[in-house]
Amino acid sequence: MPKKYFIIIITLFIVSVLIITAVGGYFYVEKYKKSSQEAKAKVIEGNANLPSPIKLNLPKDGSQYDVIVVGAEPEGVAAARSAAKNDAKVLIIDKHDGPGGLMTYGMLNTIDMSKGPDGTLLTQGTFKEFFKGIGSKNSFDVKKAKEVFLKLLNLPNITQSYNTVFEKPIMDGNKIIGITALKDGKEVNYYGKRIIDATQDASVAASAGVPYTIGAEDMGVKGKVQASTLVFRLKGIDWNNLIKIIKYEKKIPATYINDTSANGFLSITKNYKPSTPMLRLRGLNLGRQDDGTVLVNALLIYGVDGLDQSSIEKGMELAKKELPRIVQFFRENIPGFEKVQLDGTADELYIRETRHIKGYYTLDINDVVFNRDFYDRIAIGSYPVDIQATSPEDTGYVYGKPVEYAVPFRCIVPEKVENLLVVGRSASYSHLAAGSARTIPIGMAEGDAAGVASAYSIAKDKSFADIAKSEEDIKNIQSILVSQGAYLKPFKVEEAVEKSWAFDGLKFVLHWGLVVPGYTNDFKLSENIKSISFYYMTYKMIERSMPSKQQLLSEGSQYLQKYIVDKPLTKEEAADILLTYAGYRNEADGNSGDLFKLAYEKGLVSKEAYMDVLKSGYVKWQDAYDMTLTLYKYLNK
Secondary structure, three states: OOOOHHHHHHHHHHHHHHHHOOOOOOOOOHHHOOOOOOOOEEEEEEEOOOOOOOOOOOOOOOOEEEEEEEEEHHHHHHHHHHHOOOOOOEEEEEEOOOOOOOOOOOOOOOOOEEEOOOOOEOOHHHHHHHHHOOOOOOOOOOOHHHHHHHHHHOOEEEEEEEEEEEEEEEEOOEEEEEEEEEEEEEEEEEEEEEEEEOOOHHHHHHHHOOEEEEEEHHHHHOOOOOOOOOOOOEEEHHHHHHHHHHOOOOOOOOOEEOOEEEHHHHHHOOOOOOOOOOOOEEEEEEEEOOOEEEEEEEEEEOOOOOHHHHHHHHHHHHHHHHHHHHHHHHHHHOOOOOOOEEEEEOOOOOOOOEEOOEEEOOHHHHHOOOOOOOOOOOEEOOOOOOOOOOOOOOOOOOOOOEEEEEEEEEOOOEEEEEEEEEEOOOOOOOOHHHHHHHOHHHHHHHHHHHHHHHHHHHHHOOHHHHHHHHHHHHHHHHHHHHHOOOOOOEEEEEHHHHHHHHHHHHHHHHHHHHHHOOOOOOOOOOEEEEEEEEEHHHHHHHHHHHHHHHHHHHHHHHHHHOOOOOOOEHHHHHHHHHHHHHOOOHHOOOOOOOOOHHHHHHOOOHHHHHHHHOOEEOOEEEHHHHHHHHHHHOOOO
16 A cells, blocks of 8 residues: 555544544633633613513313323423413323422432522522422422422312323324323323423424424534433431531532532542443532432433433443442542442433424524523523533533523424424523523423413414514513513623624634533633644534535545644644635645735635734634634635
8 A cells, every 4th residue: 555545544543533532522622721701791681561461361162171281390380380370271191100200200309590690580480489399499309399299280270190191193284283192001182272392302292293403413413412310319328427528627629518409529420430431420419308318410321312212221221230339439439428328219311302393493502601682581591501421522511601591482382383382401492502491490481481372372362473473472471471470571691702803703613512611601712722622613613514515524634633733823724724624725735834814815714813813923712713604604605
């Protein structure tokens, strides 16, 4: 084999390995760098100017339900209660023997809260009632939670049907008019004027023909979903002693504890070596139960397809097999865990991600991180954009921390199918936006809105699609929600970064997951970027956003792999990368020393970036954002 071909093959192999190991982590060289937010965000709240809430007098029809809620997940409980409070005759069904879903059967007992800058709870309504019912604690007793959900559903016009498995929708053209379910071994048809899909996976919507993506598919990454978790229960922990060890003796660094919750422990758990790369023990989230046992949310399971029951069962089996080793590690390595014993596991996996339906609006990562409000807001969130690891090759990333952002009504109105709303983690969010919006309190606020909107649409004889287009109808729904306890104040958040000349470029790379600003929203605008970071930024941009141009990556690899190095990027090196991907390899070879000017003349560098880079000769992050967007536009001409 000729030497030059051998070198090319070896080079391509090395590049491919590096790409695989850097999935989602092409900025790893700067990921752990200490950073600070460039500017404090200023929040300005407005007046919603809502009309007085109207009374919904629904027509009485004894032959069918007004609203059928499929799924007694927390979001479904909120939807059913809200619809019933507004005069609707409601049926709620669930495959379990009671309500609560992920919280009661998946034992996810630590709540991801959304609060405003002043500590105001942003997800009020039914969630606030639930939160008070469990003792206003971030970690709660699972049995108590189930009791609270049952009380919330204890309204005379709510019929609860458990051990009832959704099978298929009943359709009239593109309208869903009911569902077929399996109850006591028999198929039963239930008819309703409006259907709310509160299943974890948007099962009703998908089977009715609503389009959707799975996991990170919307950003060009197929087959990647956030890892699942098996929550397990420990006994033998003296919680008061653990408080003493953590809070006063400070024996476990970077760990927080109160009377029911503890989190951290990463300095210890990072040393655990699982028996298979398909598992990882991350930092611990502990939630104390009333009987003294402790629930642990920490064990990540990769490769679980949440839409495939056999895959779910294999994930459960793999995790359960690992637990004795983990418990032994705890005994030997964590102060206060010397006497712990395994006391059981959740009945089902905590599956973080499957479908994302396509609604009349898809919430984007930029809406979340840059605190966008919408006229049709139905929920307000602030939880960080926490994307758990999608494979053994990455550790998960935080794509920003919003001050507060709104979820529009259009996100729960699916395309293609009428009479249907979808609430919860499978609503119309992008993969990255779901890192925040998938949290249960936000989903419960959506449930409240879905209940009101369903009753309103029946009373007014209007479709959800028509309501979504009417500001008057939206205001009427918001008025009812606010009168019943929702928090929906309009707001504006002023961020200095939005005034940057490179803001469009920043939004572009953030949309495609090409920058990881972390909890502090550090976009590093004025810092020099490393060569490796810009290489992966441009490579992944093409790979994710332009699948039809994949040949550019293979053609350019032999020339560009030299830039996978940890050093500041010069203007000539950046230009070499841009020119190569744009098809000017030959001209680049013949213009050494003048590449940056050549790239500018070819339209691969904007005037703003060109003038900025000339000041020092090195490329800053803001320049890289803008150049990546400019390259994208050039390749799509």
